[in-house]
Every structure is written in C-alpha cells, then in structure tokens.
Amino acid sequence: MGEISIHKRLMVFSDGGARGNPGPAAIACLITAGNGQVLMAKARYIGSRTNNQAEYEALIMALESAVALGAEEVVCHLDSELVTKQLTGKYAVKNRELKKLWSKVQAVEKQFKKVSFINVPRTNSQIQKADKLVNETLDEEAK
Secondary structure: OOHHHHOOEEEEEEEEEEOOOOEEEEEEEEEEEOOOOEEEEEEEEEEEEOHHHHHHHHHHHHHHHHHHOOOOEEEEEEOOHHHHHHHOOOOOOOOHHHHHHHHHHHHHHOOOOEEEEEEOOOOOHHHHHHHHHHHHHHHHHHO
C-alpha cells in the first residue's frame, strides 16, 4: 500500500476537559493512520468552557487537522456519549452554545467523503493519550 492511500482514511481521537463546569479548559487530539501510526498530536488551552463545549472544540480541531492532512474519510473516536449521540442524531442539541459548535462540526464534515462518530470508553489507549495532553496543557496554563 502506498503512502498516499494510507492517509485517505484517518482515525481521530479527541478529548476536551474543563476544571470546573465551566472552568479553565483545554482540548487535544491524536490523528492516526489506519495502521495506528500517529500522524499528529496537538493540544491547546481554550479559556473558560464547559466540559461539553471542550469536547466539541476538540473534535473541531481534530477534523480541521484531518482536512489539512488530506483525509477523505475520518473515523472519530470520542469518550463523550452526549456529543457522540448528538452528532449521530440520537439526541437533539438544545443548548444554544452547543448548537453553534454542532453546526461547525456539520460544516467541517462536508469536506470529507465519509465521517463516522464512535463513542469509546475513557479506557481507550488513544483517548487516554489525548486526555493526558489535555491535563498537561491545563497544568501548564495554571503555572
């Protein structure tokens, strides 16, 4: 398999967290090729947000990064059941702030041929790496 075809379908692992709800928040994502090779890992502080807002913003950062990597298909792994169910249409999005973020995901999603959202447990090894990046970013910001 050539280098190009490996990167057409990417795995995205995103996590967001706030200390307090709302409170200081950070987001992180890991993007891997189908073979598990990490292509990108990034995190950033986003100011005061709720946990759910941070989860959405982490996913948006991950999707935008996948676009930059030239992905045609992404499989998004999230540990937030609420966000996953809102994005798959199982739950309505009632919160005004979350609706704005949901709409942003819908807009970025159009840049791919296919996007899937999978709810995974916090014990998922890649989600744990993203969670570690979130906490390291929050610890750094708190200094």
